[in-house]
Amino acid sequence: MNDFKGKVALVTGASRGIGRAIAVALARGGASLALNFAGNEAAAQEALKLVTAVGAPRAKLYKFDVADPGACGKAVDEVVAEFGALHILVNNAGIAIDQLLMRLKDEDWKRQLDVNLTGAFNLTRAVSRPMMKARGGAIVNLSSVVGEMGNAGQVAYAASKAGLIGLTKSVARELASRNIRCNAVTPGFIDTDMTSALPEAARAKLLESIPLARLGSAEDVANAVCFLASDQAAYVTGEVLKVNGGMYM
Numbered sequence: 412m413n414d415f416k417g418k419v420a421l422v423t424g425a426s427r428g429i430g431r432a433i434a435v436a437l438a439r440g441g442a443s444l445a446l447n448f449a450g451n452e453a454a455a456q457e458a459l460k461l462v463t464a465v466g467a468p469r470a471k472l473y474k475f476d477v478a479d480p481g482a483c484g485k486a487v488d489e490v491v492a493e494f495g496a497l498h499i500l501v502n503n504a505g506i507a508i509d510q511l512l513m514r515l516k517d518e519d520w521k522r523q524l525d526v527n528l529t530g531a532f533n534l535t536r537a538v539s540r541p542m543m544k545a546r547g548g549a550i551v552n553l554s555s556v557v558g559e560m561g562n563a564g565q566v567a568y569a570a571s572k573a574g575l576i577g578l579t580k581s582v583a584r585e586l587a588s589r590n591i592r593c594n595a596v597t598p599g600f601i602d603t604d605m606t607s608a609l610p611e612a613a614r615a616k617l618l619e620s621i622p623l624a625r626l627g628s629a630e631d632v633a634n635a636v637c638f639l640a641s642d643q644a645a646y647v648t649g650e651v652l653k654v655n656g657g658m659y660m
Contacts, residue, residue: 415442424504432629438467477530527571583649599655622657
């Protein structure tokens with residue numbers, strides 16, 4: 412559907428789940444891929460094989476912590492040097508440490524904001540220079556339905572994902588004059604390793620809150636990200652695209 416031939420994309424948290432699906436979808440459209448991962452080498456290697464198998468002209472793994480600004484800057488410099496350009500950034504890397512407000516540890520609050528929000532800031536700041544020089548680019552941030560509606564037991568996760576929406580809109584305004592677009596996707600409950608562990612009763616109750624009566628797939632999210640990253644969305648910036656089956660409108 413989307414033609415990414417000649418484009419270079421950096422996808423964070425690309426070793427599994429939604430990040431891997433996004434990387435595969437971009438590769439299928441002809442993009443070259445820089446795949447970030449934090450620690451799971453085996454999963455990262457599998458993602459590398461998948462993007463190559465579906466058509467990525469070039470692909471390479473980059474291991475670094477998105478919460479480390481120095482590592483982010485270095486990685487972006489390496490991607491531009493290796494691939495010759497960087498056209499698309501997908502800020503997907505994220506963690507959730509669920510806990511009620513009164514029991515949430517300081518370090519768990521900080522780590523979620525560091526990875527989910529500051530990580531996106533670190534990479535967006537790093538890619539802004541080469542994208543401005545090229546006078547074009549697309550940035551897509553993975554927020555969450557929880558960042559829009561809140562959720563008990565996820566105060567830090569929700570705060571970080573809500574912050575991503577504000578970051579998205581501000582970056583869109585700042586960089587629009589250089590033809591750099593910035594948008595966000597807010598997935599609802601997606602069928603991943605995390606949701607597959609839900610007890611059957613909890614899963615049934617969850618489905619009652621979703622008008623489309625099913626969990627989303629990683630591919631559902633990847634399709635939305637690819638649209639926003641593509642030239643088909645050339646006049647779309649500062650937008651928050653809900654991919655939640657109607658759970659929150």
